[in-house]
Amino acid sequence: MKERLGLRKRFALFFAALYLGGLAAIIGGLWVGYSRVGGAPDGYVISGVIIAFVLLGVTAWVAFLFDENVAQPILALASDLNTRARANVDQKIDEQPARYLGALGPAANAINEALMQLREEQEHAIEEETARIGRDKALFETLLRDLAEGVVVITPDHRVMLYNRVAQNLLANLGLDRPFSSCLQADPLYHALDRLSARLEDDATGVETFLASTRDGDRFLLGRVGAIVSQGSTTGYVLIFHDATDELAAHREHDHLFNTLLEGTRRPVAAISASLDVLQTDAEMPPEMRVTFNASMQEEVDRLISRLKEIGTRHDAAVLRHWPMSEVSTNDILLSLNARNITQLDLLGDEHFVRCDAFAVLEMLSCVLKHLAESGTRNSFTFEAWQDESEVRLGIGWSGKDVSDGQLDEWMQQPLSPVYGQYSGRDALATHRAEIWAEPSGSGYRIVLPLPSAEAPELGPTDERPEFYDFNLPLPEADTESDDQLLATLPFVVFDTETTGLSPRGGDEIVQIAGVRIVNGRILRGEVFDELVDPKRSIPPSSSEVHGITEEMVKGAGDITRVGRAFHEFCEGSVLVAHNAPFDLAFLRLKQEEIGRSFDHPVLCTVLLSAAMYGHTGQHTLDALAERFGVDLPDEVRHTALGDALATAEVFRQLLEVMAAAGIKTLGDAKAVARQMTRIKKQQNY
Amino acid sequence: MDQKKILIAEDEDNIAMALELFIGRKGYKMTRVADGDAALEALAADTPDLIVLDIMLPNRSGFEVCQVIRNDAAYNGVKILMMTARGGKVERTKGLALGADAFMTKPFSSAELLAQIDSLLEDPGG
Numbered sequence: 001m002k003e004r005l006g007l008r009k010r011f012a013l014f015f016a017a018l019y020l021g022g023l024a025a026i027i028g029g030l031w032v033g034y035s036r037v038g039g040a041p042d043g044y045v046i047s048g049v050i051i052a053f054v055l056l057g058v059t060a061w062v063a064f065l066f067d068e069n070v071a072q073p074i075l076a077l078a079s080d081l082n083t084r085a086r087a088n089v090d091q092k093i094d095e096q097p098a099r100y101l102g103a104l105g106p107a108a109n110a111i112n113e114a115l116m117q118l119r120e121e122q123e124h125a126i127e128e129e130t131a132r133i134g135r136d137k138a139l140f141e142t143l144l145r146d147l148a149e150g151v152v153v154i155t156p157d158h159r160v161m162l163y164n165r166v167a168q169n170l171l172a173n174l175g176l177d178r179p180f181s182s183c184l185q186a187d188p189l190y191h192a193l194d195r196l197s198a199r200l201e202d203d204a205t206g207v208e209t210f211l212a213s214t215r216d217g218d219r220f221l222l223g224r225v226g227a228i229v230s231q232g233s234t235t236g237y238v239l240i241f242h243d244a245t246d247e248l249a250a251h252r253e254h255d256h257l258f259n260t261l262l263e264g265t266r267r268p269v270a271a272i273s274a275s276l277d278v279l280q281t282d283a284e285m286p287p288e289m290r291v292t293f294n295a296s297m298q299e300e301v302d303r304l305i306s307r308l309k310e311i312g313t314r315h316d317a318a319v320l321r322h323w324p325m326s327e328v329s330t331n332d333i334l335l336s337l338n339a340r341n342i343t344q345l346d347l348l349g350d351e352h353f354v355r356c357d358a359f360a361v362l363e364m365l366s367c368v369l370k371h372l373a374e375s376g377t378r379n380s381f382t383f384e385a386w387q388d389e390s391e392v393r394l395g396i397g398w399s400g401k402d403v404s405d406g407q408l409d410e411w412m413q414q415p416l417s418p419v420y421g422q423y424s425g426r427d428a429l430a431t432h433r434a435e436i437w438a439e440p441s442g443s444g445y446r447i448v449l450p451l452p453s454a455e456a457p458e459l460g461p462t463d464e465r466p467e468f469y470d471f472n473l474p475l476p477e478a479d480t481e482s483d484d485q486l487l488a489t490l491p492f493v494v495f496d497t498e499t500t501g502l503s504p505r506g507g508d509e510i511v512q513i514a515g516v517r518i519v520n521g522r523i524l525r526g527e528v529f530d531e532l533v534d535p536k537r538s539i540p541p542s543s544s545e546v547h548g549i550t551e552e553m554v555k556g557a558g559d560i561t562r563v564g565r566a567f568h569e570f571c572e573g574s575v576l577v578a579h580n581a582p583f584d585l586a587f588l589r590l591k592q593e594e595i596g597r598s599f600d601h602p603v604l605c606t607v608l609l610s611a612a613m614y615g616h617t618g619q620h621t622l623d624a625l626a627e628r629f630g631v632d633l634p635d636e637v638r639h640t641a642l643g644d645a646l647a648t649a650e651v652f653r654q655l656l657e658v659m660a661a662a663g664i665k666t667l668g669d670a671k672a673v674a675r676q677m678t679r680i681k682k683q684q685n686y
Numbered sequence: 687m688d689q690k691k692i693l694i695a696e697d698e699d700n701i702a703m704a705l706e707l708f709i710g711r712k713g714y715k716m717t718r719v720a721d722g723d724a725a726l727e728a729l730a731a732d733t734p735d736l737i738v739l740d741i742m743l744p745n746r747s748g749f750e751v752c753q754v755i756r757n758d759a760a761y762n763g764v765k766i767l768m769m770t771a772r773g774g775k776v777e778r779t780k781g782l783a784l785g786a787d788a789f790m791t792k793p794f795s796s797a798e799l800l801a802q803i804d805s806l807l808e809d810p811g812g
Contacts, residue, residue, distance in 0.1 A: 305793050312791075316775050402757065405750035405784075435780040437749065440757075450779060 008071045015063035019055060026051050073098040077108050084112055145468060150221070152239045153228070154180050155473060161236060162469035168526070170243055172215050173569060175527045176470050176519045177491055182572070184221065188212040192225050193237065200227055200234065211244070219245040253318045257311055264307035268300040275300075316433060323431050327454040328358045330385035330394060336362050337383065343373040345396070348384040352392040354451040360428040361394075361451070363416040364436070367425060368447055369396060371411050377401035380444070392453045397446035403438045408447070412436065470520050482602060483668030487656055490667060492518040492604075493574040494649035495529075495567075496641045497584045498547040500539050504586045509535035510560060511549050513567050514641030516649050517574065521656075523649045529570045530642045532557035547639050564588070564595030571601060575667065579622050579648045581605035602667060606652055608674040611681075613658050622647060629654045690807050693734040694718040695725040695751065696769075697743050701792075705738065708796045709803070722746025726754060729761065736765040736807055738799075739786070741777065749784055756785035765806040 027048055034044045080093045093112055098105035144151055150167035154160055158180045168174055171183040180186060192210040199206060207226040213219065223241025227234050275297045279290065331351045336358075338345055354361075372378055378400035385394050412425030429435060436449045474489035495515030501508035514530040516523060532549065534557045544550050557563075578584045581603050588599045610620045614628075622644060626633045631650040637643025664670055692714045696702040702718050710716050717734070719725045721744040725737070737755070741748035748768060755761045768786040770777050778789045788802050 301793075305795075308793070309791075312774075402753075405747055405753050409747065433774065433776055435776045437780045437784055438753070439783055439785075448783065450776065 007075055008067060011066060011071045012063060015059055015066070019059040022055055022059070023052055026055070069097075069100040073101055073105075077101070077104065081108055081111070084115060090116065141468075149240050149242045150223070152180065152241075153469070154237050154239070156234055156236060158186075159473060161471055161473055164468065166242075168468075170214070170219065170221060170241075175517060176468075176524060177473050178572070182215075182569075184215055185213050185217070189225065189239075196225060196227055196237075197234075200229070205229075219243055220248055250318065253314070257314055257318065260307075261311050264311065265304060268304040268307075271300040272297050272304075323357060325355050325357050327353050327457045328356055328361070329353055329456075330392065333358065333362060333365070333394070334383045337365055337369065340366055342366065342369050343381050345369070346380075346382045348382050348397075349386055352385045352387060353454040353456050354385075354392045354394070355454040356432055356451050357428070360416060360420070360423075360431070361449070363420075364412070364425045364428055365394070365396065365449070367411055367414065367416070368408070368436070371407075372396070372398060372403065372447075375401065378444075382446075384446075387453060388450070390453055391450045394449045394451065395441070395446040397441050397444060399444035402440075402445045403447075405437060408436060408438060468526055470522065472520065474520060483666065483671065485667050486665055487667060487670060488521055488660065488665070491520075491574040492577050492652070493529075493571045494518060494523075494577040494645055494652055495571075495584065496578060496644040496648060497587060498549060498639070498641045499587060500535055500537065500543050502583075504590050507537070508587075509533075509537055510587050510591070511535050511539060511554055512547065512641040513563060514645045515567065515570060516642075516645050517570075518577075518649060518653065521653070523646070523653060525646075528642060528645075529567055531563045531566065533563045534559050547641075560591050561595055564591060565597055568595065568597040568599065571599075574601065576601045576603045577606065577648065577652050578603075579606045579625075579644070579651075581607075602671070604652075604670055605674060606648055606655060608677040609655050609659065609670065610651075611677045612673045613655065613662065622651070625651045689713065689715050690736065691715045691717070691732065691734040692803070693725065693728055693737040695720075695722070695737060695743060695748065696740045697721060698740075704796070705799075708800065709738075712800060712803075714803075720744075722748070722751050725751050729755065729764070733761065734764060736767060736803060738767050738769065738803075741768060741770040741772070741781070749780065752781070752784045752786055767802060767806060 030044045030048050030051075034041060077093065077098055083089055084093075093105070093109050095105035095109060098108075144162070145164045147164055147166065150170050151162070151164045152160060152167050152171075152174070153162035160174060160176055160178050160180055160183075163171075163174055163176075174183045180189075188210045189212050192208040196208045199208075205226075207224040209222070209224050211220060211222050214221065220243070221241045222244035223239055225237055225239045228236040228238060275293045279285070279293055285293075329351055330353070331347070334345065334347055369381070373381065378398045380399045382397040383395070384397065385392055387393075409426075412429065415422050415424050416428060417423075425436075432451060434450055436447060438445050438447050493515045495513065497510050497514075498512040499508050499510050510533050512530075512532050514528065516525065516529075517527045518524070532554050534554045536559065539549065539551050539554070558566075576585070576599070582605065585599065585603060588595075592598050606622075606625065607620045610625055614620075623633070623638075625631075626647050629651050631647050631654075633643065633647045637646070659665075659670065659673075664673055692709060694702060694705055694709070694716065696705060696718065697720045699720075702720070706716055706718055717728055717732070719728050723745045725739070725743070726746070728734075729737070737751075739748045739751060743751070748770075752766055752768065755764055755766060765788075766786045767788045767790065768781040769790050769792060770781075771792045778791070781789045787806055790799065790802060
């Protein structure tokens with residue numbers, strides 16, 4: 001077993017060996033000399049001793065220099081090289097100590113530089129690639145999320161893996177890891193999936209269409225579903241759908257109107273025809289009979305007239321929904337008109353929104369404006385939009401010569417644009433159930449075009465990228481006892497309530513419930529529950545000061561039954577989490593009869609968990625926990641149910657990590673720890 | 687009492703016939719024309735107190751006749767009763783915007799028409 005000695009020790013031993021060897025040689029030599037020549041040994045001893053010491057000094061000095069300039073630099077160089085091999089050190093190796101090692105220093109630095117460069121290039125390449133992937137991902141996310149149709153991707157066992165905004169707006173109860181069947185009446189979809197599977201077995205690809213209604217039966221969704229096949233097995237399904245309710249309704253209405261019209265006219269006309277026939281052919285009819293027949297004809301005519309009026313009204317109201325219309329800003333119309341450079345057009349009045357085919361309206365107004373302006377007899381053109389009951393009227397005004405209705409009509413008879421073929425201004429007016437005319441206005445005249453008023457289009461939520469997909473949903477653990485489930489994969493609802501006061505049994509009521517889902521370890525900011533509740537009692541001003549909810553605000557809010565049920569649905573299959581959960585739960589449980597649902601979900605309390613992790617003395621208020629975990633809680637949202645729920649969710653997520661590190665990994669573990677804390681608290685209270 | 691003069695501008699003969707009959711029976715002095723240009727000529731020749739004006743007229747639409755009447759100060763006292771067989775709400779809006787005093791959608795009963803005419807002619811305001 002050869003022990004490895006350090007480099008310097010070895011060199012030292014070398015020099016020691018050199019010295020001892022030399023010394024031995026010299027002593028040997030002296031001894032030989034002494035034994036040959038004889039004489040006094042003193043001389044030999046003295047020279048021996050002098051040589052010994054001088055040699056020692058010289059050897060030691062040389063050894064020292066060697067150590068300084070060779071051994072240590074070698075070790076230092078080795079160390080530097082090692083360091084740079086393991087970590088990314090930006091500096092050059094110090095060549096100064098190694099200056100006596102010849103080319104070794106520069107060579108080491110050359111390698112170092114090459115290594116640094118390589119590392120830099122690698123980092124750069126990774127950065128670029130990551131950025132590129134990030135851009136692609138962002139693009140696809142935006143595309144999917146903001147598509148005009150609803151998109152949902154489900155797992156083979158029909159749980160939601162991805163959904164976009166439109167889907168979220170169309171379907172109730174949509175959320176990651178939730179069963180898709182809870183969002184709509186899914187039988188037609190299942191039939192489509194069956195047909196799809198049959199096709200896949202025959203190795204045919206393609207999509208199946210389906211028409212399903214939403215859970216409340218109010219809207220019909222027309223969609224297509226296709227399978228995602230990877231390595232021979234189906235890993236999910238993609239559904240793309242849109243709201244077809246209005247189209248279907250429009251078709252039905254048209255058919256119905258047509259049928260009613262036919263039915264409604266056929267019979268009276270037949271009756272009138274019969275009566276007239278009789279009256280004409282029978283010249284000798286007695287007067288009373290003549291009166292009877294006349295009366296019966298009058299009756300049929302009245303019937304016809306009222307039927308016509310009725311159908312006329314319904315026809316007027318049946319907007320042509322298959323024509324592409326949208327909410328358009330009147331300011332945008334003006335901008336587009338001005339962009340055509342027909343004539344200077346000044347804006348008067350405010351912005352309004354109208355529902356129309358923007359292109360057709362623009363073409364109509366351009367056409368009119370062009371003809372008006374090119375006559376040379378008109379100037380000072382203005383554009384204004386104003387509200388008139390349920391309509392917004394667009395007006396183009398001018399000073400100068402008027403325009404006759406016949407002239408306007410002539411212009412409107414022309415086709416609007418090559419893009420629209422023969423579709424004329426008259427056709428466009430009919431499509432919009434509108435008219436156009438010229439009337440006196442101020443010191444001149446104006447053209448007026450009334451259009452249906454519309455709401456300004458709603459801007460979508462300002463969430464940057466709310467989590468709307470998770471392709472790694474945990475597999476449902478069918479047979480595990482709930483307590484053995486891992487905390488990391490369980491779905492949670494972190495919630496908070498605001499109430500009129502602190503005593504559930506003393507008559508205080510809930511005024512707000514908010515919750516947010518955590519699925520697969522992520523807080524889903526796009527899936528929140530946030531509702532005010534009408535407590536059916538007064539809200540004391542002192543409590544309004546805390547949570548900012550006044551009696552005004554809860555007027556018209558749902559009562560605890562409706563909101564409680566909706567919240568219960570939101571919490572389906574999840575573990576409930578709250579800060580100081582017993583308080584919130586006391587309220588909910590007390591109201592269970594009224595709500596008609598029981599909140600018997602497993603519950604975790606962040607106060608108890610925090611106490612378990614950080615000692616049961618000290619601060620465990622939400623503010624304190626937020627500070628400890630670096631959760632930012634702006635003042636405006638503190639003490640709103642949603643703000644507190646989100647903060648608690650952040651805190652809880654971090655607590656989970658701390659707990660996992662401490663070995664608390666399953667629901668059972670967490671419950672045990674919480675029970676322990678409760679016992680300690682109870683003991684403390686005595 | 688001055689006999690009120692009524693001008694009927696209606697191109698459909700069957701309807702015109704009926705109108706002339708029951709309006710005439712009420713004691714009004716009646717003239718009938720069948721197109722827009724003729725209506726304007728009749729207006730100039732002998733200004734009526736009220737014009738029963740159908741929208742769909744040949745040569746010049748009822749809307750245009752209405753425009754001309756309202757643009758001309760000489761016709762300030764003439765009441766305009768517009769009629770149409772087109773059932774849309776917007777025709778009514780346009781008619782009233784152009785200055786018609788009343789608007790009726792066909793078919794209507796003679797009683798309704800006469801009641802409307804009476805009320806327009808009694809009303810002293812413009």
